[in-house]
Amino acid sequence: MGNIFQERVETLRNLMRSKGWDAVIITGSDPHSSEYPSERWKQVRWISGFTGEAGDVVITLDHAGLWTDTRYFIQANQQLEGTGIELHKTRVPEQVLIPEWLERELGDDCFVAVDGLCVGADFAATLPGTVVSVPDMLSRFWEDRPQIPQTPIFTIDAGEPRRSKFARLREFIRSNGADAMLLSSLDQIAWLLNARASDIEYNPLIISYLLVDQKSIDWYVVRDTESDAQTEASFSILEADGVNILPYADAALIGSSFEGSILVDPSTLNYDLYRSLVTSGNPVIETSSPVDLWKAVKNPHEIEGMRKAHLADGLAMERFLYWLEKRLEGGAEISEWDASVKLSELRSMIDSYRSDSFETISAYGPGAALPHYVTPRSNAPILRTSGLYLCDSGGQFDYGTTDITRTVPLGRCSALEREDYTLVLKGHIDLAMAVFPAGTPGCRLDALARGPLWRSKRNFGHGTGHGIGFFLGVHEGPQDIRQNLNSIALEPGMITSNEPGIYREGKHGVRHENLMLCVSLGSNEFGSWLGFETLTLCHFDTAAIEKSLLDRDEIEWLNDYNETVYRSLSPHLPDEIASWLREKTLPV
């Protein structure tokens, strides 16, 4: 006893008994189905102590469980010790997901309480028994629960005026025979409004809802009356474009204040808001939001910005790699954490830097074998002058977002390290060189990156590529390059990562990641052709390459790429770094 999480679970059980609930579900999400919630909605951490990025807790009167996936099994086992909360594994063949588990345990005649704000309408529909929605359920127990963040709001030039984006959405609403659409995804709202803030760490988002109809744009956003000057100025700009600024809490009243049919995307809209619309009597039409696809296809201004971001980011990366090599040569003791701090520092000196785009993974040796390693702030492992160091990082700039992984040989590498390093690079190159017919979804290209690994019976457990926003989320859909069969086709203007890897528990990890722009390669008698143009500019270290494993065209690609990196970056680097980079980018 005495474990604080055990106490919290018991407190909740008292409430359950008094209300007659058989189960309570506490999800890891927020009212906007965000991938990363702000502090206020780290409810799973509050109830269980688990800090992984994906996980939901279910409490019944005689059981408490955390559902999380393969990435977090080790972490969950450690963090749940002593809490009485048991781990339920997902993304494994024998998985029993929450709805099925509840039905098995409680049958159909039960009461399941959820914080309806933090549960998707789609998910709620799969639950057995009667679903009881209790908005902000934990607020009654959670002392000092953080408020909804209210960071300064600013507008940006995103290459397409917000009025043009509104017109696109209004046309979509019309063509779906509806009167309005309610959006709750924060990245979709930020994209539509050409507005940003930093309500969520690493993500330049504004916690809000948006209701669009043919006459008005109602934006439900939390900002105190005495908000900062920048926010006030942004509000004026938005109002001039027809956006009504309304209190965030009033979104709950849309059902009663609006009259007409409303489009919603039940995969992102929360259950509470969904229910309030349905019970209001307004016709609710379920659809997929078109904004995700619009947002994924970058316009020329965004592409230009992304190029600029990658040039600046590449310079920071090369300064970092130079610093790392020289300091280690000089005998300095550098920990994974030190390296990560140095890289953020260099990146933060870039013009219009806003934040890192996610928490840097700075991992040496065995740490790098965990694809979602979290570098410890204290007592972080020290980099040695042999083996592989993996660094996955990125930045948010007003003109773009970056995401890059380099695996760096810090000295002598074993034969296995060299083989893994080269085969992952081979897969990366084969995908980068791909040419494919228009209409091809990314899942059909995934085997190009994995094929060289598969041939020697190696593989990796994560996706090969994810979309990325223009000064927005570092992971965005709807396209991807993965094992899963996703039918969304790659289109010119989409930007997707290319990041195959190999992870050997207790030994080392390799990942090579660039961002690639999908481009048109013209048409011929066989159809229209697409390919990739790599945006990321930072050399691949050739010291760990086992040349015999690469084909002629792969070697050519590598030499061309490193040469492009040198030519693009060297004019902007101090002489000593430029000459170092010259050495680093000599052809293999």
Add this chain to the structure above:
Amino acid sequence: MGNIFQERVETLRNLMRSKGWDAVIITGSDPHSSEYPSERWKQVRWISGFTGEAGDVVITLDHAGLWTDTRYFIQANQQLEGTGIELHKTRVPEQVLIPEWLERELGDDCFVAVDGLCVGADFAATLPGTVVSVPDMLSRFWEDRPQIPQTPIFTIDAGEPRRSKFARLREFIRSNGADAMLLSSLDQIAWLLNARASDIEYNPLIISYLLVDQKSIDWYVVRDTESDAQTEASFSILEADGVNILPYADAALIGSSFEGSILVDPSTLNYDLYRSLVTSGNPVIETSSPVDLWKAVKNPHEIEGMRKAHLADGLAMERFLYWLEKRLEGGAEISEWDASVKLSELRSMIDSYRSDSFETISAYGPGAALPHYVTPRSNAPILRTSGLYLCDSGGQFDYGTTDITRTVPLGRCSALEREDYTLVLKGHIDLAMAVFPAGTPGCRLDALARGPLWRSKRNFGHGTGHGIGFFLGVHEGPQDIRQNLNSIALEPGMITSNEPGIYREGKHGVRHENLMLCVSLGSNEFGSWLGFETLTLCHFDTAAIEKSLLDRDEIEWLNDYNETVYRSLSPHLPDEIASWLREKTLPV
């Protein structure tokens, strides 16, 4: 006027007027959703003159249309001339399929008549208005309409006793909470019964239905009382294993004679039978039949048989290719049709040969540019001593089924022919060499075969691989290797074709096809691994190879394969053919 098809359409319209029907649909299928129907059900040919393998006709009072896909546009345009029937294109982006077209033309308040026997229950459910089922609708007009075929039935050893297969199906029925399952797919029935006939050209099938419950196996099959001795003997064998032989027509009475819940697969069960079950009051449970997957995973006996078939088939192929080369060298005039006849002749001399497994595609030059070319019986093009000859053929043997395509350089080839020949072979080899994790669906491997073509902006419009039966259909599911996202995983024991191609209208066509057995390659820390073992034994001609387009490992695969072909076949060939094959299989 005077066109016989126009007259037939008008006759049908008279019936429509007298009955008050707004539309009649005539499908290209039979009551068993067969890929190839027997003569009796070539109803689309009877009404329209169109002989393509896929097509449906819709007749309204003021329009008659044929719906068919890209493969048959040219043919349909030719054959429909003067019939008044218009071509509606499918598998094109702008396609309007029959249900949608009917709804657009007639709205929801209409009567649509179908021959309910020849329309799937799934399809009927998508039609607008009131569906009127008129079994054998065309019999009232079609003089001399062929009867249902009654070819001799024989039983085979398929490595698993039929009683064992019945037990599997009964377990499936139990686990689905049902009392019985009604099967109508002819290949599933033949597989379950270990019985064959030749009711459909090229397909060793028996037109019948099968009702399986926990006590009995009722087989509804058309055979006259005075049927042949082989059939009688087969019936005795089947009866000894608990199969009741019942008249085919009595399948219509299942609804009234059976009591209990019945599993059906609405994707294959015809609408008439489906409706009779539903209206009988028996609970009808829709499911996918598990037999397709069971059938696709070959047992050791079947694999052994397939190997034997491929050895014999390879010998016939090599005799054919030797004959072809020597005759052309000798100055003989050989037409596409002559070559096809010669090949069938050589194949028919193989022990236990039953028939070809499909109509041989024997195509020289421009003809080969049509992937579904039909070699004309008269005035077939003459083979010349330059350029490429394509031959796609196969056989049905009691112990297996074959399907092979070879593209043969008959002399000097152009640079483009050599490039296409080599790139298709490169794609074929890359797929043949694939290693992949257990659980991978074929669609994820498709890019391995297409990648080398895509890189030079070439492609082909058909699938890369289809499943194949054990002395059954030459095309079978549920697995495939295609552009379409099919989530069925490849499993050890599955046999799939590997047949990339390139087709250049008016010039030439290249396709290289082998059958491959999926095999286990063991497990390691990264999971379980699968790969392919090529079953087909016939050399790839190296004369048209542009070696510089192949990587080292691809050349190695090719040399190994040709060497295996030589070593496997030469002991069984006459000396002069063996020495010729030695020359043909020397390493490149």
